[in-house]
Amino acid sequence: MKPEDIVNQALEIIGHEQRIGSFWDGSPEAVVARDMWSETRDALLVRTQPEWAREDVPLMVSKTAPAYYDEQTPWEPALYPDMPWLYEYAQPEECLVPLALKPRAHTMPIWRPRAMRFRVKTGTNQTYVLLGNDPAPILTCIVHTHDPAIWYEDFIELMVMALSKKLERRFAPHPQERKPDANNPG
Amino acid sequence: MPTTPDDIVNEALDEIGVPEIGDIHEGSRAANVARRNYDPMLRMMHAAAPWNFARRQRQIDLRGDACGQYHNNRNVPQPWAYMYEWPNDCVHARWVLGLDAYALDASGAPLAAAPAWNRPAPFIVTDAPLVNDIESDWASTEGHNPESTRVIATNQLGAMLVYTGLVQYPDAWDAGFRRAFVAALAARLAIPCIEDKAQARAMRSDQLAIARDALIEARVRDGNEGWTLTDHTPDWIRARTSTAWNAWHGSGWSNFPFVEDAGGVY
Numbered sequence: 001m002k003p004e005d006i007v008n009q010a011l012e013i014i015g016h017e018q019r020i021g022s023f024w025d026g027s028p029e030a031v032v033a034r035d036m037w038s039e040t041r042d043a044l045l046v047r048t049q050p051e052w053a054r055e056d057v058p059l060m061v062s063k064t065a066p067a068y069y070d071e072q073t074p075w076e077p078a079l080y081p082d083m084p085w086l087y088e089y090a091q092p093e094e095c096l097v098p099l100a101l102k103p104r105a106h107t108m109p110i111w112r113p114r115a116m117r118f119r120v121k122t123g124t125n126q127t128y129v130l131l132g133n134d135p136a137p138i139l140t141c142i143v144h145t146h147d148p149a150i151w152y153e154d155f156i157e158l159m160v161m162a163l164s165k166k167l168e169r170r171f172a173p174h175p176q177e178r179k180p181d182a183n184n185p186g
Numbered sequence: 187m188p189t190t191p192d193d194i195v196n197e198a199l200d201e202i203g204v205p206e207i208g209d210i211h212e213g214s215r216a217a218n219v220a221r222r223n224y225d226p227m228l229r230m231m232h233a234a235a236p237w238n239f240a241r242r243q244r245q246i247d248l249r250g251d252a253c254g255q256y257h258n259n260r261n262v263p264q265p266w267a268y269m270y271e272w273p274n275d276c277v278h279a280r281w282v283l284g285l286d287a288y289a290l291d292a293s294g295a296p297l298a299a300a301p302a303w304n305r306p307a308p309f310i311v312t313d314a315p316l317v318n319d320i321e322s323d324w325a326s327t328e329g330h331n332p333e334s335t336r337v338i339a340t341n342q343l344g345a346m347l348v349y350t351g352l353v354q355y356p357d358a359w360d361a362g363f364r365r366a367f368v369a370a371l372a373a374r375l376a377i378p379c380i381e382d383k384a385q386a387r388a389m390r391s392d393q394l395a396i397a398r399d400a401l402i403e404a405r406v407r408d409g410n411e412g413w414t415l416t417d418h419t420p421d422w423i424r425a426r427t428s429t430a431w432n433a434w435h436g437s438g439w440s441n442f443p444f445v446e447d448a449g450g451v452y
Binding site: 049051054099100102109110111112113114115140141 | 188190191192208210211212213214218220221222224225326354355
């Protein structure tokens, strides 16, 4: 299954006769579909959070809180993480939705599971960063999953339906232009 | 493959009709709620009944001596003579075994101890100003915090504590405990994980009832399973079977096994 196949299914649902050969074939359908493809896919991944798009990614610390704050060590946003957090991490590029932090376990299985809090915020250079209290946690997150070959069927169906709703406004035939149904001409 | 906490969470989710999780760190709503509740619920259910599978016994660590003879710290809650640290794995102190030792040897073992008397000694559980290193593992150790430590105060030298220990491994749990814990965890998961809150409240009530029944059953079974004597020996019988010097001294090795002090509740 290729992205173009999904777009063509959406076009068929709205009754549009023109199909696309590829996103780059220059047709109006391809141009419009290309514009909305990635946003639609990511929005559905964010909303449905499918298991096959879930991955563990180690986090790298970008800021560390000092042992204590006082007059000699005042809190400075550029140097230290937001209070009261101990560490700030860059959000990995592949991460779409951060779901949970976990420690790097010493024993497996983990017999005493504990919750680890975290927070997402926009960093100084307008990128997402994470705040937490573990020096080297692992982030479980929904990642960008671009290849439709690994999507489950229900997600493909969702994608077809979502795209068809968007393409309908642009390409669905006007009711007066629709061909009469041979079985039901009235 | 041993049964893991993830399997127990899935059993609880099965009880309330919520789809199972892959693992407890997967980040789903059910997994996050379970991760917040698993450890506290496990401790609570251990402490809720005298589970035989979790019974542990050991000589506890001296942390204070009111006389200063065996420990430098003399700051012991009055009127007690000795203060001991709450064991790391303890979730409930059941009783202190009276040893009646008169001293400790060089290794710290009680001298002339008489554990066979099976006599419970008075004790209290209290908080003492024993600080713990901020870098230590105090956060995952019950009874320990940077400012103070939970202690057991008693008059027994070389005290032996009988307690309920935390058993982290589900395969080592009693079947009744597993049933009770799964139901209690399911009750905690119901409200956050079931969208229909009316249905969630009903599920929670059902699961709490199951947990309650399992706890009652555990208490009954504990009474029937352990070899504890509940017979009270009247003093006129004791006087008849005793020699003159110990006739009115209560339990002792010569009266064994007539341990009328140690009823079936221990």
